[in-house]
Amino acid sequence: MLEVCHLTKFYRSVPAVEDVNFTVGPGEILGYVGPNGSGKSTTVKMITGLLEPSAGQVLFDGKNVRDDLAAFKRRVGYVPEEPYLYTHMSGLEYLTLVGRLRGMQATALAGKAEALLTLFDLRDSRYSPLTSYSKGMRQRVLIAAALLDDPELIILDEPFSGLDVSAALLFRQLLHDLAAQGRMILFSSHVLEVVEKLCSRVLILYKGKVVAQNSIANLRDLLALPSLVEVFSQLTQQEDYAARSRQIVRTVTAR
Amino acid sequence: MIRDYYDETRSPFAELGRHFFLSLFHPESTSGEDSFTTWLAQILAVLITASWFLPVQLFRRYSDLHGLDGPEPYRLAYASDCLSALVLMCLLVGVLTVLEWPALFPSRRDQLVLTPLPLQRTELFGAKLAALLVFVTLFIAAITLCCSVSLPAIASGRWEPRSVWLRMFAWFFASTCACYFVFLSLLAWQGLLMMLLPVRWFEPASFTVQMTLLVALLSGFPLFFYFPASHLIASRSPLLEWLPPAWYWGVSEWMLGSRDPAIGTLASHAGLAFAIALVTAATSYLVSYLQYNRYALEFTRPARKPHIRWSAILARFFHAPQAQGVAEFITCSIARGRQQQMVFLLIFGLGLALIFESSVYVGLRLGQRGFERHSVTVQSAVLALPLTLSFFAMVGLRRAFRVALDLPANWLFRFAESESSRRSQMDAVFRAFVLMGGMPMLLLGLPVEWLAFGVRGLWAFPLQFLLMLTLAEHLLTDWRSIPFTFASDPARRHLIHSAILHFAELSIYSFASSAWILAALYTTKALLWFVAVTGTILAILRYRRLRTWGREPLEFIEIIPPAVEPLQLV
Numbered sequence: 001m002l003e004v005c006h007l008t009k010f011y012r013s014v015p016a017v018e019d020v021n022f023t024v025g026p027g028e029i030l031g032y033v034g035p036n037g038s039g040k041s042t043t044v045k046m047i048t049g050l051l052e053p054s055a056g057q058v059l060f061d062g063k064n065v066r067d068d069l070a071a072f073k074r075r076v077g078y079v080p081e082e083p084y085l086y087t088h089m090s091g092l093e094y095l096t097l098v099g100r101l102r103g104m105q106a107t108a109l110a111g112k113a114e115a116l117l118t119l120f121d122l123r124d125s126r127y128s129p130l131t132s133y134s135k136g137m138r139q140r141v142l143i144a145a146a147l148l149d150d151p152e153l154i155i156l157d158e159p160f161s162g163l164d165v166s167a168a169l170l171f172r173q174l175l176h177d178l179a180a181q182g183r184m185i186l187f188s189s190h191v192l193e194v195v196e197k198l199c200s201r202v203l204i205l206y207k208g209k210v211v212a213q214n215s216i217a218n219l220r221d222l223l224a225l226p227s228l229v230e231v232f233s234q235l236t237q238q239e240d241y242a243a244r245s246r247q248i249v250r251t252v253t254a255r
Numbered sequence: 256m257i258r259d260y261y262d263e264t265r266s267p268f269a270e271l272g273r274h275f276f277l278s279l280f281h282p283e284s285t286s287g288e289d290s291f292t293t294w295l296a297q298i299l300a301v302l303i304t305a306s307w308f309l310p311v312q313l314f315r316r317y318s319d320l321h322g323l324d325g326p327e328p329y330r331l332a333y334a335s336d337c338l339s340a341l342v343l344m345c346l347l348v349g350v351l352t353v354l355e356w357p358a359l360f361p362s363r364r365d366q367l368v369l370t371p372l373p374l375q376r377t378e379l380f381g382a383k384l385a386a387l388l389v390f391v392t393l394f395i396a397a398i399t400l401c402c403s404v405s406l407p408a409i410a411s412g413r414w415e416p417r418s419v420w421l422r423m424f425a426w427f428f429a430s431t432c433a434c435y436f437v438f439l440s441l442l443a444w445q446g447l448l449m450m451l452l453p454v455r456w457f458e459p460a461s462f463t464v465q466m467t468l469l470v471a472l473l474s475g476f477p478l479f480f481y482f483p484a485s486h487l488i489a490s491r492s493p494l495l496e497w498l499p500p501a502w503y504w505g506v507s508e509w510m511l512g513s514r515d516p517a518i519g520t521l522a523s524h525a526g527l528a529f530a531i532a533l534v535t536a537a538t539s540y541l542v543s544y545l546q547y548n549r550y551a552l553e554f555t556r557p558a559r560k561p562h563i564r565w566s567a568i569l570a571r572f573f574h575a576p577q578a579q580g581v582a583e584f585i586t587c588s589i590a591r592g593r594q595q596q597m598v599f600l601l602i603f604g605l606g607l608a609l610i611f612e613s614s615v616y617v618g619l620r621l622g623q624r625g626f627e628r629h630s631v632t633v634q635s636a637v638l639a640l641p642l643t644l645s646f647f648a649m650v651g652l653r654r655a656f657r658v659a660l661d662l663p664a665n666w667l668f669r670f671a672e673s674e675s676s677r678r679s680q681m682d683a684v685f686r687a688f689v690l691m692g693g694m695p696m697l698l699l700g701l702p703v704e705w706l707a708f709g710v711r712g713l714w715a716f717p718l719q720f721l722l723m724l725t726l727a728e729h730l731l732t733d734w735r736s737i738p739f740t741f742a743s744d745p746a747r748r749h750l751i752h753s754a755i756l757h758f759a760e761l762s763i764y765s766f767a768s769s770a771w772i773l774a775a776l777y778t779t780k781a782l783l784w785f786v787a788v789t790g791t792i793l794a795i796l797r798y799r800r801l802r803t804w805g806r807e808p809l810e811f812i813e814i815i816p817p818a819v820e821p822l823q824l825v
Contacts, residue, residue, distance in 0.1 A: 048670060049670070050666060050669055050670060069673070070672075070673025070674060070675060070676070071673075073670060073671065073673070078670060080666055082663065084661065084663040084664040084666060085661065085664050086584070086587075086588075086660065086661050086664050086667075087661055087664075088587060088588060088591040088592060088660065088661075089584075089587050089591075090558065093566070093583070093587060096580070096583065097580045097583060097584055097667070098580075098667065098671075099576070099580075100576040100577060100579050100580030100583070101576075101577055101580045101581075101667065101668070101671035101676075102576075102671060103575075103576050103577060103676065104576060105576065106576065106579070109576075125558075127558040127559060127560050127561065128558040129558070129591070
């Protein structure tokens with residue numbers, strides 16, 4: 001089980017994330033949502049060890065992950081927010097690099113990398129440099145890389161970004177199947193419709209603080225609102241979109 | 256107020272021209288955003304500081320020449336100085352044009368970024384050409400104006416009957432034409448490649464040409480000091496007809512009233528060559544204008560499986576998967592990273608230039624005394640050859656390692672970093688450094704050593720290998736990064752400071768050590784001393800390196816989270 005306890009991050013004295021607490025159990029998909037700049041990616045980076053928290057801790061199976069960060073990271077698959085890849089490498093070379101850095105043995109790695117590229121419809125392009133890949137193809141490479149070493153905890157930061165409809169449908173089903181296999185999944189996203197369909201629980205972050213954490217059905221019932229989008233709007237004090245939209249149109253059409 | 260007026264009235268053409276002009280100060284082929292301008296400023300500062308020296312020397316020289324009894328020595332000296340200066344100017348313009356090589360035509364990036372904007376194709380091409388011409392004109396003016404005034408003025412005296420103003424004008428015209436000729440020729444060359452090759456072949460072919468030209472031009476600088484200008488002019492050598500700067504020297508002489516048929520031939524060569532370069536460059540610009548969409552539309556086929564995977568071969572030298580990963584990453588990056596290759600070849604090209612210069616020096620010296628394979632000079636030079644090459648290869652490789660590749664993608668290495676694998680990863684860096692930088696150069700030197708020493712030459716290899724390992728330890732003492740995953744500050748150490756330090760290292764590593772190895776090949780005492788001293792230094796450096804490697808965390812550039820960046824707090 002992943003337990004995030006009082007996780008806090010300050011940049012100088014400004015809090016980016018403040019006192020965040022949640023857990024993700026085996027077979028669970030936790031939706032982690034919030035507006036831009038609310039601290040989702042900062043939280044994810046602290047969990048994955050890319051950023052050091054100012055306070056609080058992350059526990060995995062009861063142990064502080066920072067006590068043995070390397071061992072923890074070996075059990076984690078991570079898809080970052082932006083498809084940052086070494087674009088001079090081919091898809092196959094990139095997966096091989098990821099596998100080797102994770103300590104996978106060559107024979108197991110070669111077969112698995114080829115198989116995953118085939119299953120993600122990247123076989124024909126596996127020797128082409130990533131620079132020639134579309135955004136969706138790069139995203140699929142990142143997803144394949146995250147799953148390559150059979151992680152117990154999967155952390156996804158905007159994983160649907162750039163995926164076409166069929167790839168998105170495949171990936172959604174894949175997440176269900178992985179959760180059914182007992183994997184823990186932390187799913188950070190802006191796409192609330194997907195979060196609503198996919199996640200058993202949701203955590204809403206606003207200005208670095210948790211403003212709600214419950215099952216989606218409970219949240220809807222508690223706030224008496226029909227959808228997660230409206231729950232989200234209310235909790236994150238989203239403004240009157242219609243008024244803002246009219247203002248934009250006026251600005252665009254002004255001479 | 257003027258700025259406000261300018262901002263208000265700036266047309267899309269002027270805006271584009273400004274964008275292209277400023278981008279010429281940050282060529283894609285150099286590393287880091289400010290490195291090119293930083294280097295340029297550092298080199299210019301040194302040149303300006305040293306520039307008082309040359310006029311003083313020239314003034315003394317011409318004073319002596321005008322004090323002689325006849326005009327012939329003066330005429331020959333003036334003519335050869337003009338020709339030598341033209342050669343130097345052509346080399347300078349050549350190097351600048353080669354450094355700006357990817358920016359000579361609207362690039363693929365320009366096409367993709369600017370095509371969706373409501374710009375006319377003529378504006379794009381016109382602005383690019385205008386920016387390029389302004390940039391080159393400024394550079395050419397900077398090098399020709401000063402020389403056009405100073406050389407004819409300093410050379411004036413009693414044996415110079417021609418008007419100083421006429422000489423200044425003739426020299427300025429001829430040198431400007433020579434510089435433009437070099438620029439237009441290189442532009443035409445790239446234009447021809449662009450016209451004739453498919454898009455997928457153009458980029459690698461163009462890069463290969465750029466690198467070859469760069470190394471050739473860099474090699475030209477030290478050889479410049481051996482350029483026999485006065486001999487060529489005095490002997491009326493037919494070689495002058497094959498030397499483009501000589502054609503423009505002919506133009507200058509013809510403008511000054513010389514009606515010598517040989518001068519006329521050189522001047523006519525100059526006119527014809529200039530016209531051909533101009534027409535070819537203009538045509539290629541026109542063709543690239545007409546084939547505007549070719550870059551964006553040409554279909555790229557998926558790549559096929561490579562026949563030889565060098566990265567996989569190198570990875571076999573390592574046991575731990577993490578080390579294999581790092582080795583493969585380094586090989587892929589150095590094989591495909593254009594900026595990295597450029598930086599490496601810039602430094603390695605200096606090494607080649609030094610070798611050419613030394614070869615010419617040794618050749619000329621032995622030419623006077625007769626070539627003897629077993630002479631100490633030849634044997635020392637043979638032993639110094641692989642050492643010098645390996646020195647520049649390793650220094651170049653280390654500098655190339657510091658040029659970041661897809662910096663935000665280093666999250667992968669940061670994510671995978673662990674104390675247990677750090678040591679093996681850093682060992683992979685060291686071994687890759689030795690296998691890719693020093694080792695091939697030592698192996699290249701083996702046949703030459705065999706020729707110079709016979710079987711004894713093979714004994715030089717282990718000694719050179721020991722020395723090369725010591726240099727590798729020295730160069731990587733403070734290294735704590737996976738190559739290409741961080742960027743160094745180009746202004747961290749002044750270029751001249753680095754050059755002086757490297758010269759000191761080279762003097763010990765190559766020049767002094769080759770003499771010592773030569774002695775070690777013939778006397779046991781020297782051999783024992785060499786092994787003992789080098790082995791001790793190697794052991795100390797290795798101990799120092801391994802004491803910290805694997806214990807301290809690796810260095811990465813910390814990417815500021817996008818959500819925090821607008822706050823400008825870090």
